[in-house]
Amino acid sequence: MCGPEIITDEVRKKIAAHAARFREVTRSPFGADDEIGMLNLLSPEAARRAVARADAGAAIDLSVDLFMGMPSWTKAGDPPFQQWMTHTPGGTVLDDLTGAGRVQNELVAYSGDAMSMYTHTGTHIDTLNHFGYRGEIWNGFSAEQHLSSRHWLKCGADKVPPIIGRGVLFDVAALHAVEMLPDNYGIGAADLQGCLQRQGVTFNPGDIALVRTGRMSQWPDPTRYIDNSPGLNLEGARWLAEAGASVIGGDNSALEQMPADDEENWQVVHTYLLGEAGVPMMELVDCQQLSADGLFEFAFVGACLKIRGATGAPMRPLAMPFTA
Numbered sequence: 001m002c003g004p005e006i007i008t009d010e011v012r013k014k015i016a017a018h019a020a021r022f023r024e025v026t027r028s029p030f031g032a033d034d035e036i037g038m039l040n041l042l043s044p045e046a047a048r049r050a051v052a053r054a055d056a057g058a059a060i061d062l063s064v065d066l067f068m069g070m071p072s073w074t075k076a077g078d079p080p081f082q083q084w085m086t087h088t089p090g091g092t093v094l095d096d097l098t099g100a101g102r103v104q105n106e107l108v109a110y111s112g113d114a115m116s117m118y119t120h121t122g123t124h125i126d127t128l129n130h131f132g133y134r135g136e137i138w139n140g141f142s143a144e145q146h147l148s149s150r151h152w153l154k155c156g157a158d159k160v161p162p163i164i165g166r167g168v169l170f171d172v173a174a175l176h177a178v179e180m181l182p183d184n185y186g187i188g189a190a191d192l193q194g195c196l197q198r199q200g201v202t203f204n205p206g207d208i209a210l211v212r213t214g215r216m217s218q219w220p221d222p223t224r225y226i227d228n229s230p231g232l233n234l235e236g237a238r239w240l241a242e243a244g245a246s247v248i249g250g251d252n253s254a255l256e257q258m259p260a261d262d263e264e265n266w267q268v269v270h271t272y273l274l275g276e277a278g279v280p281m282m283e284l285v286d287c288q289q290l291s292a293d294g295l296f297e298f299a300f301v302g303a304c305l306k307i308r309g310a311t312g313a314p315m316r317p318l319a320m321p322f323t324a
C-alpha cells in the first residue's frame, strides 16, 4: 500500500496535529517541559533500522554553500551572509597580532576568517520558537517568561537532537512532470498522496519528509529563488503533520507557498507547523540529486549547530540510499 500508514490510537495521541486547535499554540503530548515537539517521534530503533541498510559510500549532500551574495532574507531587514579574513599570511607579518615575531610569521602562513549571518541562511532548521501565536510558542512558553534580551530560553537550536531516521522524498515537481512548480503553487494533500502513489512508497509516523518543488533549479538567483516560491499550503502541511512527520524539509526558501493563501496570516504554514503541530521545518534542502536518482526513501542524517536559544541553525543533512 502506498500512502500514509494507518495510525493507531496510541501513536495518534503522540502526534500533536491531531489535538491542534486553530491558531492556538498546542500543549505538547510529551509533557510541560517538552521543547522539541515531534522530534520526539524519532527513535533509536528507527535510526538503527535506517542506518543499518544505508550505503554510506553513496551519501548525497543535501546542503547548499554559504557565500557572499547568496539568497537570504535581507528584505525582512536581516543581515546578508558576510565573511572576511581576520588573518592573512602577508597581513600577519605586518600586524603580528599574536606577537610571534616576523621570522615565525613569515614561516607559518596564518589564515583565519570570521562570518556573520541571519540564522536562517543557507540550509537550516527552523526551531519551535521561530513562530507561534500572540507572543506564545509551542507548548505555551511565553515571551514574557522565556525570552531573554538575546534569545529564547526555550525550544532553541541547542535542544535539537541529531536527526537520524527514514527520509521520504515527496517529489511534487516530478509528479507534475515539470522542472519546477509554477510560482506561488500551493502543494496540498492530493499532491502529497499522488507522490507516494507514483513513487510506490509509504510514509510512517516518525519519518522525515522532504518536499521537492524544483525551486532549487533557480539557485542561486536571489530573486528567482526566493520571491513567489511554490511550496506547501496549509492543507499539505496538515496532511504531513497528521501523518506523523517528525520534521518537514523543503527545497525552497520558506517551505511554504509564497505569498501565503491567507489574508490574515502571512506565515500560515510556519505558525501552524511550529506553534500548533510542533513540527520543526528545514529549508533550502537541495533535493535535485535525490530526484535525478529517483531516490524516494533513504537514511537521513542531519544535525544543526547548537546555537543556544536560536530560532534557526545551519545544517548539513545527508541522504544515504538503502542497499537492496
Ligand SMILES: N[C@@H](CC(=O)c1ccccc1NC=O)C(=O)O
Pocket: 073, 075, 076, 120, 254, 258, 259, 260, 266, 270
Ligand atoms: N520565514 C522567513 C521569513 C519569510 O518567509 C519572509 C520574510 C520577508 C518577507 C516575506 C517572507 N515570506 C513570505 O512571503 C524567516 O525565516 O525569517
